[in-house]
Amino acid sequence: MxxxxxxxxxxxxxxxxxxxxxxxxxxxxxxxxxPTHPGSGHMRIRVWVDGDIIVRxxxxxxxxxxxxxxxxxxxxxxxxxxxxERPSLLDTTPMTIGYINALxxxxxxxxxxxxxxxxxxxxxxxxxxSHLYGIGILAIFLGHSTGFMWGFGDREPFIELxxxxxxxxxxxxxxxxxxxxxxxPQGFPDNAEKALRYLENRLEDWYRIFINxxxxxxxxxxxxxxxxxxxxxxxxxxxxxxxxxxxxDVRVAEPYEAYEELNFMIPVAEEGDxxxxxxxRFEEIKQSINIIRDxxxxxxxxxxxxxxxxxxxxPLMKKIYEETRRVKFPGLFASLKPPKGEATAxxxxxxxxxxxxxVSDGSPKPYRFRWTTPSYRNxxxxxxxxxxxxxxxxxAIYGSLDYFPPEADR
Amino acid sequence: MASxxxxxxxxxxxxxxxxxxxxxxxxxxxxxxxxVASKVETDKKSSAIVLEVERDKILEAAKxxxxxxxxxxxxxxxxxxxxxxxxxLVIHIGSYRRGLRRVMAILRANLDRKNPRAPSxxxxxxxxxxxxxxxxxxxxxxxxxxxxxxxxxxPEEFEGLWPGRKDFEIPGRKAxxxxxxxK
Numbered sequence: 224m225x226x227x228x229x230x231x232x233x234x235x236x237x238x239x240x241x242x243x244x245x246x247x248x249x250x251x252x253x254x255x256x257x258p259t260h261p262g263s264g265h266m267r268i269r270v271w272v273d274g275d276i277i278v279r280x281x282x283x284x285x286x287x288x289x290x291x292x293x294x295x296x297x298x299x300x301x302x303x304x305x306x307x308e309r310p311s312l313l314d315t316t317p318m319t320i321g322y323i324n325a326l327x328x329x330x331x332x333x334x335x336x337x338x339x340x341x342x343x344x345x346x347x348x349x350x351x352x353s354h355l356y357g358i359g360i361l362a363i364f365l366g367h368s369t370g371f372m373w374g375f376g377d378r379e380p381f382i383e384l385x386x387x388x389x390x391x392x393x394x395x396x397x398x399x400x401x402x403x404x405x406x407x408p409q410g411f412p413d414n415a416e417k418a419l420r421y422l423e424n425r426l427e428d429w430y431r432i433f434i435n436x437x438x439x440x441x442x443x444x445x446x447x448x449x450x451x452x453x454x455x456x457x458x459x460x461x462x463x464x465x466x467x468x469x470x471x472d473v474r475v476a477e478p479y480e481a482y483e484e485l486n487f488m489i490p491v492a493e494e495g496d497x498x499x500x501x502x503x504r505f506e507e508i509k510q511s512i513n514i515i516r517d518x519x520x521x522x523x524x525x526x527x528x529x530x531x532x533x534x535x536x537x538p539l540m541k542k543i544y545e546e547t548r549r550v551k552f553p554g555l556f557a558s559l560k561p562p563k564g565e566a567t568a569x570x571x572x573x574x575x576x577x578x579x580x581x582v583s584d585g586s587p588k589p590y591r592f593r594w595t596t597p598s599y600r601n602x603x604x605x606x607x608x609x610x611x612x613x614x615x616x617x618x619a620i621y622g623s624l625d626y627f628p629p630e631a632d633r
Numbered sequence: 634m635a636s637x638x639x640x641x642x643x644x645x646x647x648x649x650x651x652x653x654x655x656x657x658x659x660x661x662x663x664x665x666x667x668x669v670a671s672k673v674e675t676d677k678k679s680s681a682i683v684l685e686v687e688r689d690k691i692l693e694a695a696k697x698x699x700x701x702x703x704x705x706x707x708x709x710x711x712x713x714x715x716x717x718x719x720x721x722l723v724i725h726i727g728s729y730r731r732g733l734r735r736v737m738a739i740l741r742a743n744l745d746r747k748n749p750r751a752p753s754x755x756x757x758x759x760x761x762x763x764x765x766x767x768x769x770x771x772x773x774x775x776x777x778x779x780x781x782x783x784x785x786x787x788p789e790e791f792e793g794l795w796p797g798r799k800d801f802e803i804p805g806r807k808a809x810x811x812x813x814x815x816k
């Protein structure tokens with residue numbers, strides 16, 4: 224009798240803790256990975272393992288949920304510019320471009336060509352920095368410490384480059400409605416060329432030590448295979464989608480800023496495994512180098528802010544703008560009231576497509592501010608991609624997805 | 634490694650071509666959704682087709698859009714209008730197909746604010762699974778038929794209902810305090 228009671232208790236425990244039983248009658252073990260994750264941030268991955276095979280995976284996100292949407296709805300439009308940069312610290316400019324594009328659609332403003340090119344250049348600089356960061360994180364997940372150090376080290380020239388252009392290392396707040404905040408400093412094209420050449424040389428080293436490294440290859444090849452139709456079904460975006468053979472990129476599908484005038488390719492790999500995703504990131508860095516070169520070559524001259532806004536400058540602002548090519552905000556920005564309506568803007572950020580949907584009711588604050596980020600859309604992969612793999616493959620898959628928890632939680 | 638690069642400049646569509654594509658796709662969508670959508674219009678700024686449907690026609694409209702080739706959801710959310718007593722469900726749907734990827738479809742439906750219920754679209758677009766969980770915890774929209782409707786972003790111990798709605802008060806703070814923390 225006692226055994227039946229014990230069995231009953233055990234069965235109840237199994238049910239209440241949501242544990243399954245394998246065919247051999249053994250219990251599945253629930254493992255909690257996180258929330259203080261030794262990698263790239265704060266999320267909890269609950270996995271149920273049978274031996275060391277993962278049978279179920281439940282990503283528990285939201286540990287760095289900052290309520291950006293609600294905060295933006297309680298602030299004036301200008302205050303949302305630094306706010307949208309915070310969640311994805313390595314990839315800030317595409318996010319501000321997305322927000323400002325949506326705002327410009329509401330306002331009916333079209334920035335001057337030079338501003339568009341400057342925005343494009345900064346967006347590509349952050350894309351390179353973001354990919355290098357992602358690759359560095361993947362490297363340390365695989366125990367490849369050199370890749371981690373190199374990734375963060377090679378990011379440095381590009382952060383410096385962005386610093387020269389915008390005056391800040393990470394959070395630039397460079398894009399403003401109708402233009403950009405500062406013009407390109409003298410000598411910037413030469414410095415950019417230096418940084419690009421440095422990275423081109425380094426990429427050869429990267430291929431030698433990382434991509435063509437047999438250990439890395441074995442850890443990543445045929446691991447975490449995302450098939451084409453699954454990628455579409457789950458709405459995956461960014462390099463993860465292109466690693467599965469779909470050449471979708473917002474820069475081509477719905478070009479914004481200066482992309483329609485620039486020459487670049489969309490790298491695609493067919494395999495869909497972790498290795499393919501990593502290679503796509505490296506190839507994208509090469510394309511970003513091309514884009515920056517092409518944009519610097521084709522850079523038009525002229526204003527960096529829409530004349531309609533420049534007309535509102537007071538004499539001091541005008542003097543500063545003419546002497547140093549810096550934009551000071553006219554008073555209008557403090558009480559910017561877009562007309563009633565709504566606008567959607569999509570932009571290709573480093574990790575994929577980001578979408579802004581803004582509803583304006585004619586007041587100085589957005590009525591509704593909706594923002595989906597690439598990591599948010601890719602989070603579903605943890606649930607559907609990881610089961611079936613060995614526990615030791617989890618870091619490799621996690622790293623290859625370039626998932627960034629703060630960006631997903633917003 | 635089978636890299637199939639696609640030339641950006643050649644494949645890229647200029648803005649005028651985007652508007653043309655929108656005009657080309659619109660008749661197909663509006664004829665397919667005849668009798669389902671109460672309003673079909675284009676939003677040229679956002680290069681999107683905006684569809685308004687009744688609550689009980691959401692599923693039908695979603696199925697039709699799926700067969701037209703709109704294969705994933707980019708954003709699913711609610712917009713709260715307390716004065717109208719309505720929560721608007723707004724779904725941004727996109728496609729990865731070559732011809733359709735230039736446009737988005739925006740599906741909108743009004744839900745009753747007192748008891749917002751909508752059919753779950755996970756069966757049609759699995760990409761909505763986490764987004765529906767977020768819309769539920771923020772706006773209280775119950776998605777009927779969702780396999781796993783629980784909190785996504787909010788902490789387990791969070792108290793208070795529907796923080797995405799307009800009448801939600803941020804606990805412990807009065808209006809204006811956030812704007813001037815130094816006072």
